[in-house]
Amino acid sequence: MSNDKHLHIAVIGSGGAAMAAALKAVERGARITLIERGTIGGTCVNTGCVPSKIMIRAAHIAHLRKESPFDEGVSAKAPKVDRTKLLQQQQARVEELRDNKYESILRDQTAITVLNGEARFVDAHTLTIQLNDGGEQTVHFDRTFIGTGARPAEPPIPGLAETPYLTSTTALLLETIPERLIVIGAGFVALELAQAFVRLGSKVTVLARSRLLSGEDPTIGEAIDAAFRCEGIEVLRQTQASRVDYTDNEFIMDTNAGNLRADQLLVATGRTPNTEALNLEGIGVETSRGAIQVDEHLQTTVPGIYAAGDCTDQPQFVYVAAAGGSRAAVNMTGGEATLDLSAMPGVMFTDPQVATVGLTEAEALEQGFNVDTRVLDLDNVPRALVNFETHGFIKMVAERDSGRLLGVQAVAAEAGELIQTAVMALRARMTVEDIGNELFPYLTMVEGLKLCAQTFTKDVKQLSCCAG
Template sequence: MANKTFTIPDIGNFDSVEVIEIHVKAGDSVKTDDALITLESEKASMDIPATFDGIVQELLLKVGDKVKQGDNILSYDIIGAKETKPAETKSSSTKPIEPTNNNDDAYDVVVLGSGPGGYTAAFRAADLGLKVALIERFSSIGGVCLNVGCIPSKALLHMAKVITEAEDASHHGIKFNKPEIDLEKIREWKNNDVVGKLTGGLSQMAGQRKVTVIEGYGKFTGSNSIDVEDKDKKTTKVNFNSAIIAVGSKPIVIPNTPDHANIIDSTGALEFKDIPERMLIVGGGIIGLEMGTVYDALGSKITVVELADGLIQGCDRDLVRPLQKRMEKRFESIHLNTKVVEIKADGDNLKVTFENKDGQFEDTFNKVLISVGRTPNGKLINAELAGVNVDDRGFINVDRQFKTNVPHIYAIGDVIGQPMLAHKATHEAKIAAEVIAGEKVEYQANVIPSVAYTDPEVAWVGVTENEAKQNNIEIEKSAFPWAASGRALSNNRTEGLTKLIFDKQTKRLIGAGIVGVNAGELIAEACMAIEMGADAQDIGLTIHPHPTLSESVAMASEVYEGTITDLFIRKR
């Protein structure tokens, strides 16, 4: 036997982490990979595993202690086999990465951009045993989604839901006082308790995976190199064998819009500096309507202007209708088939000129949110110096393995085209990383779901009715109204609808749409059903829990099969 001391290994960028649990005691027999202790930072918790087979002699810390890398955990005696070093993650590749750069300091993979696609690609590549660098221009990992997009907006939408549900409770005989809004506390909660924990957790996992995070603005200087300029204008050259472009997108700016503090984009809306009395949202898409939902709940009078004839273009009208009906009751006004002709500063306010078929009209607002879509960042990284083709709009064309026209340079996420969604980017990221590591994989997903996290939520996946008509796809559909759902009735939210679309020939599910509370959670069942080639019987004969909103998917299938008993459908 040999007496040894076991210490805290590399735990990322943390120098004072609390011990919250100890899993062993003196005299215990321990095997490699057994959890010894659990640590918890403000961002995440983690187990520290043993790298030895032996017997614990003495614990050298206690619950509540603050520890860092190198601090002693326990002393132990080795039994039998020699002590092992912490395991290195080996690639399960069928073929090792083929270097295209003879520089010894080159990374196997450099990922440009650390959004959901970027950090996923970096982490997956590291897990496969590759030497990885992750370049991010901002100080925290996570990109738009985690910092100024998906995550903070959902935090605020949750807050808005609490407020509106309290208002609706008055219809059930429960009345609450008007909420007191503390913007500073809301910002602190959003930034620290939500965004900070997630981005901090990502930084920790980057350290655990030995991913080198380089802060600065990265641009290609050749087919195997990127220059990264930090905030002090200092440039670092990063060499690579393979690269993954994951630079995302940015909000579209309307030409000739004045530079005014109260004209904001989605990032500005999430900063939450104030609650304007009257707010105009230019664009009736998902992002604008989500922000409208938040500010409406907080007391702003919301006006929406949309150039097209309906909100959320691309989604079937029967799904949008319940949302629009509720918004028409809550919002000040919704102008469809209307364009913004001019926005002029009027002191702190903004005078806006609109135009529709009846002519021009004006109105004044305290704040204007421009939300008319996003444009890719493909033209901002000197991709042409690496030989990568970028089209006039900033998109980069790729194949099913996400290779660009330069075989060792890949692209994923918003920069390769619609839909610009985080869950699409993360799926693509794993494939790109695995291809680089030698795996024989390619993109094979059939569908990508879309969700508007409004109130009610709207979610759809696969073929829509509109798409079927445009492409002459023969379909059959069924729908279940939530007015017949016991759970929806008990929630007093009966405006919902679950619709399923089947291929007329194969009878398989090829599309679905749901509008109602938590539609974004419910759509996942339809996603899996489509991917698995399920038909109405497969779904309808699956026993769903009752009473739930999820059983509306089964009931819509029963409507299609003609076996529904929760509705009376007259036989033809």
């Protein structure tokens, strides 16, 4: 804990990383000047996690009303989607959360001064702020934290920049559901939105440069590919656009798979760090493709300047950003904290969901582990059976000799809810035998972890329903 009650920290940004840093630093006795050039709250609450999950949930409800595993006994009917009202509901919740979790907190914090404008470093202890209302202000500080986030990237496709294409931000604000939608991208954001739009009434085509979720275990991409095709989503693998034009309210795209046409085009091929306006190079803060390089203490290459979140080289999850921000604040105020990402969960909110933690089989082998793996199909999980939703699997990666769990990959309904149990098991360095011997509540999806662990030593098909 710092004894200097007058330590002044400049925080650039107001999203998950920046707010966590500001609040933790105040808790530890610092005075904060927070600079935000746009809307308070950053990506997650305004244009990312919150609105996208609302839209995905609405699409899921629409899908169940149209089609479910129980249609023989429960009548189904395609719903009428009123996009205007859905959008109003979505944005009202966004505004509510932004006020409750960001704006009202900042209003109540006397130790935090908010400046609305764009920050630029003069040197390692000075910023100039181009205020949104006009004029310029200079801020001198003892330490600074950069949490400026990222924005959707624009791939270098000829003609694309001259078209009114959608990003993950603008797609969430569309006032109408397009009849035909092309999605360029095959990562978490692209696939979540592709499925949401098809369930709300669009005909969707996904263009994958290689395959779906190329950064994950190949079985995950294959499972989601199959699920998408079942819903009528056209998946074009090994496909790239060579040109995009927009004529007569229609997108026309030249690809190696032929000529494609759509009413809307969504480009979701990654994100670009918001760092170019900060003059980082001028003060010696090293970046790689715009991403700020930080050490295990969240410090940049310049002492006293810290960063976390999507503007850095860390994984782009808001909970990683917030954890990084709070730890950076500890370090800026005299403490010593590190961010351990060895058991970092990732979740994709498609249906079925994808959830992962730890090492994949390939990563474990690359790191020199002698591995043993098991894949449990969901038709061996009682919860999936009674739901009549057995598409998917749970995979466990373990160290062969010790049985210690190294990683889990799951494709299942509510996989995001079960993965935290795997996170805790990894943190505790549990073995698959330990997990297989634990008590898990019957008829839950998380019980699939126990069953998968048991397959290392047993044939679970020969067990009674809730055999321990």
